[in-house]
Amino acid sequence: MTDQSAASFFGDMYPYRNRLRTNAAFPEKGRDPEEVYEELLKMSGEEDKKWETGQVSGTMYHGGKPHYAFLNRVFSLFSYVNLLQRDLCPSGTKFEAEIVSMTAKMLNGDAARAMNDQDEVVGVVTSGGTESIFNGVYVHREWAREEKGITQPEMVVPTTIHPAFDKAAHYLGIKIIHVPVNQNFEADVAAMRKAINRNTIMVCGSAGCYPYGIIDPLKELSDLAQEFKIGMHVDGCLGGFILPWVEKLGYDIPPFDFRLPGVTSMSCDTHKYGYGLKGTSVVLVRNRKLRRYMFFSKADWPGGVYASPTFQGSRSGGLSAATWAAMVTMGESGYLEAARRIMTTADKIRAGIAQIPEIQIMGKSTFLIAMTSNVVDIYHVNDYLASKGWRMNGCQLPAGFHFCITLPQTEPGIAERFIEDLKAGVAYAKNPAQPMPMSGALYGLSGTADGKEILKQGMVAWLEATYEL
Ligand SMILES: Cc1ncc(COP(=O)(O)O)c(C=O)c1O
Structure with missing residues (x-):
């Protein structure tokens, strides 16, 4: 694996390492719950910002803070209950x-x-x-x-x-x-x-x-x-x-x-x-x-x-x-309305892609749109989108990426902004800043037996890295 692909593989996995206390063992004395909560609030606040823009494919399916707050309230009523013990619950x-x-x-x-x-x-x-x-x-x-x-x-x-x-x-x-x-x-x-x-x-x-x-x-x-x-x-x-x-x-x-x-x-x-x-x-x-x-x-x-x-x-x-x-508060009408919003957004994105001759949609899509190109390197397009805050899901064999439309993308203006950035991404891919696209560096490996083995080892190393302090 190249240094560049290793860097994108491991990314910035430890943003809190130098900012927050590392607990390699129990703190000698239990910490103040409010202080701990404040610390967690900061972390979740920073991490929520990444998807709240509506630029993340899949992952966050509802996105509505009042909805999550309600579910969390419900969760708290039964969080400590063990479902194996039905006499108690x-x-x-x-x-x-x-x-x-x-x-x-x-x-x-x-x-x-x-x-x-x-x-x-x-x-x-x-x-x-x-x-x-x-x-x-x-x-x-x-x-x-x-x-x-x-x-x-x-x-x-x-x-x-x-x-x-x-x-x-x-x-x-x-x-x-x-x-x-x-x-x-x-x-x-x-x-x-x-x-x-x-x-x-x-x-x-x-x-x-x-x-x-x-x-x-x-x-x-x-x-x-x-x-x-x-x-x-x-x-x-x-x-x-x-x-x-x-x-x-x-x-x-x-x-x-x-x-x-x-x-x-x-x-x-x-x-x-x-x-x-x-x-x-x-x-x-x-x-x-x-x-x-x-x-x-x-x-x-x-x-x-x-x-x-x-x-x-x-x-x-x-x-x-x-x-x-979640199911009884959404009800049929809630699921239907959510699907309508998602499909309206997906249709808008499909119509926008139809105006970009360099991009092709892969197969018959509904709520998830996979894209490829036989003109430009699609991974350069993905790099450009990433630089604009979009997070697509990479595909390989053949090269592409997908955008899984969820409720956060149905907010006004997001579909239009995506199409604008996609067009600009195609222009970038015709004259990229570097020959090897960041998002393609990994996928390029899986085409050969040796490459596949290197990639597998890299993924195991990544899993190991997720347990480093
Ligand atoms: C089609 C499909 N099947 C199975 C799974 C696995 O689900 P989970 O990650 O909840 O285990 C996923 C996850 O994205 C999926 O998209």
Whole structure:
């Protein structure tokens, strides 16, 4: 890795090192809570400034300070409650059963029941998208072993699927087969068909995928799953809480949920477009039998009997309470209005991009717009945008970046300012200040085996650096 790319990789990770006291060990005497709070207030104030401008892609989905203040008030009522101990907190059962039910209704769980009276979409609340995906994959591994005798499980996914699937496959001992996407950046169903064999337990697709926001051809994948009698997970972590409302607004959105008969599980993040606090998500499965595979219990433990629904043990009741409160205060009208504002902004940005011949939108976009260029180096454009305070998400293979539109971008003037800066970014890219773009220096590495290895080592070093004082 070059010095320049290492610098951009590690960035300024320790801005507080020389300004605030470092606690390598407990302070000998407990500090004054007010003094500690003041210190934290300064940090959060500085960090909030980075996204409050509306220039950050994704990440901050709601952005409304009164909304967060309300959720934090709710959180504080149950923050110290352990959801494993339902005798002490029956409220947790109300929150989680209702979160799951509202999510299943939104994703057309009733359609599954109508198709087959053995089916009833049920689910659990997890800690985030990754854990929802982990559980979705896990139930299929257990189902396939129990009911099909598969002991060398494999799963088939498009290359655009989120790395959480690779992580699940890695932890669960499943072989994951990545199939390149087609020229529209959508899952190539014919190629995925060829990758299926007698050890395949499931196929997966996204609604929409993280790199491009694209909805894979899920109807065709559902047909495939049914034909081969295997499972199918739809990753709706990103789109699951916005696409239902975008569809209701009249946009052309193909069915992506339990209306498809082959869909056996779906992940959907309350902590993204569900507008909850960070730390919750929902995973739904097509019937109770599948959910049973997720549950864990131990009857002969000296510590008593133990049961937990997901990978986690103790969990804070505050997060589920806040998620529930976000959902019931938003209501259908709130989600619909948020989707309308986001899509109006996305449409404005798309119209602006259409006036810039050097920039192309990658695939059929909705709330997330991925851009590339066959004229200029798109990473130079990204460097310019970064210099103007924008924070896009870089894509690679092929080079590009995406702008995931959330509520902070719907404030007046932001879409227009983005298009102006994008145009100026294209002009900059035609005559850049330095030949190697900062934001492309890392991605350039992943095209070769050696480069990939260097990059992997660099990422591990970055993770290590996040635990340095
Ligand atoms: C499509 C998709 N799937 C899964 C995830 C993983 O979610 P989390 O980061 O909450 O674990 C993300 C996160 O951005 C995502 O965009």
